[in-house]
Amino acid sequence: xxxxxxxxxxxxxxxxxxxxxxxxxxxxxxxxxxxxxxxxxxxxxxxxxxxxxxxxxxxxxxxxxxxxxxxxxxxxxxxxxxxxxxxxxxxxxxxxxxxxxxxxxxxxxxxxxxxxxxxxxxxxxxxxxxxxxxxxxxxxxxxxxxxxxxxxxxxxxxxxxxxxxxxxxxxxxxxxxxxx
Numbered sequence: 001x002x003x004x005x006x007x008x009x010x011x012x013x014x015x016x017x018x019x020x021x022x023x024x025x026x027x028x029x030x031x032x033x034x035x036x037x038x039x040x041x042x043x044x045x046x047x048x049x050x051x052x053x054x055x056x057x058x059x060x061x062x063x064x065x066x067x068x069x070x071x072x073x074x075x076x077x078x079x080x081x082x083x084x085x086x087x088x089x090x091x092x093x094x095x096x097x098x099x100x101x102x103x104x105x106x107x108x109x110x111x112x113x114x115x116x117x118x119x120x121x122x123x124x125x126x127x128x129x130x131x132x133x134x135x136x137x138x139x140x141x142x143x144x145x146x147x148x149x150x151x152x153x154x155x156x157x158x159x160x161x162x163x164x165x166x167x168x169x170x171x172x173x174x175x176x177x178x179x180x
Contacts, residue, residue: 091154123144149172
């Protein structure tokens, strides 16, 4: 029987961890729980991840890198038509919906990995691109409703065709901005 490649094992560990974290929460899931679900020994997990925190970081890091790159790309390409920006933001949130859901459902993840501050920073950058650097209170509120609602749709709505969901969410977010 052929041996599994290290990358395959690492990916199986990550997927199993995501499943268990979603079921039980991060703090309530031990490496032993993950090993048992996989049918491997705890030392086998340590070969790939030094700790539960290391494993959690490996799940979150691709999302962090994507959001940081996205914000930087948008700043460099500004100005961007609002519908285009909202659509790309939906796509990014949808792509990372599993990890975002985990962070929302287990708020310790937001604190442990300093994600709350990062999300606030990213949203601030997007907001500035949408409503400028000196917006009225009304524009700030509309922007927060647009970005927050759009993100919630991308992350929380299941069982709908993604193209239809994207179209409806982007249109609603755009309408929230109060633009003609």
